[in-house]
Amino acid sequence: MKNAVIYIHGKSGNTEEANYYKKFFSDEYDIIGFAYKSELPWDTKEEFPKFFDFIAPQYGKIFLIANSIGAYYAMLSLADKPIEKAMFISPIVDMEKLILNMMAWSNVTEEELHKEKVIKTSFGETLSWEYLSYVRNHPMNWHIPTNILYAENDNLTSLETITDFAHKLGANLTVMNNGEHWFHTEEEMAFLDNWFKAFL
Missing domain, CATH: 3.40.50.1820 (Alpha/Beta hydrolase fold, catalytic domain)
Incomplete structure (x- = not known):
C-alpha cells in the first residue's frame, strides 16, 4: 500500500x-x-x-x-x-493574536468591531467579530x-x-x-x- x-x-x-x-x-x-x-x-x-x-x-x-x-x-x-x-x-x-495585531494596525478597538461586526482594513484584510469570537472559543489542540x-x-x-x-x-x-x-x-x-x- x-x-x-x-x-x-x-x-x-x-x-x-x-x-x-x-x-x-x-x-x-x-x-x-x-x-x-x-x-x-x-x-x-x-x-x-x-x-x-x-x-x-x-x-x-x-x-x-x-x-x-x-x-x-x-x-x-x-x-x-x-x-x-x-x-x-x-x-x-496564534490566530487571535494575529487578528488583534491587525486591529491595532487599523486602530480598531474590540468595542468598535463588536458594534460594526465587519470592518475592512486599508491593507486588504477584513476584520470580523464572528471570526475573532470563533477563534477564541475554539482553541487548537494539536499533538x-x-x-x-x-x-x-x-x-x-x-x-x-x-x-x-x-x-x-x-x-x-x-x-x-x-x-x-x-x-x-x-x-x-x-x-x-x-x-x-x-x-x-
Missing part, C-alpha cells in the same frame, strides 16, 4: 504548489494537493475532515505539509486524525509530531509566539535569518529544501 502526502496551501496559494515537494519523496508516495474552498475556520471543520476521511483508507501512512493559514486550518480541523508527521512552513499558530520552518522577518507571527508554540508542542523549530513569511526567493527555497531533507 502506498503512502500519501497531503499539501495544504496558504492564502492565495494553489494545489499546483504540491508538485514542488515531489522531489523529496520516492514513488511509494502520492503527493496530493488539497483544493479546499473554505475561507472561514468553521467551514474547515467540515471540509477538511471529510477530505481526509476520503483519502486515508486508500493509503498506509499520511504525511502533511501545510503553509501559513493552511497550517492553522489543519491544526484546527485535523488534530484527531492519524497523521504520521506534519511539516509546517510559516504557520499561523501530532511537527517540524516548523519560520522566517525571522515573518510579519504575521512573532519569533516569541512561534517559539512559545513550538516549545509547548515539542515541535522542532528552524528559523531562517532574514527570511520572510512567504518562502519564494532562490535563497529561501534553498533553505527550505535543506530543512525538508534534514527533517523528513
Whole structure:
C-alpha cells in the first residue's frame, strides 16, 4: 500500500504548489494537493475532515505539509486524525493574536468591531467579530509530531509566539535569518529544501 502526502496551501496559494515537494519523496508516495474552498475556520471543520476521511483508507501512512493559514486550518480541523508527521512552513499558530495585531494596525478597538461586526482594513484584510469570537472559543489542540520552518522577518507571527508554540508542542523549530513569511526567493527555497531533507 502506498503512502500519501497531503499539501495544504496558504492564502492565495494553489494545489499546483504540491508538485514542488515531489522531489523529496520516492514513488511509494502520492503527493496530493488539497483544493479546499473554505475561507472561514468553521467551514474547515467540515471540509477538511471529510477530505481526509476520503483519502486515508486508500493509503498506509499520511504525511502533511501545510503553509501559513493552511497550517492553522489543519491544526484546527485535523488534530484527531492519524497523521504520521506534519511539516509546517510559516504557520499561523496564534490566530487571535494575529487578528488583534491587525486591529491595532487599523486602530480598531474590540468595542468598535463588536458594534460594526465587519470592518475592512486599508491593507486588504477584513476584520470580523464572528471570526475573532470563533477563534477564541475554539482553541487548537494539536499533538501530532511537527517540524516548523519560520522566517525571522515573518510579519504575521512573532519569533516569541512561534517559539512559545513550538516549545509547548515539542515541535522542532528552524528559523531562517532574514527570511520572510512567504518562502519564494532562490535563497529561501534553498533553505527550505535543506530543512525538508534534514527533517523528513
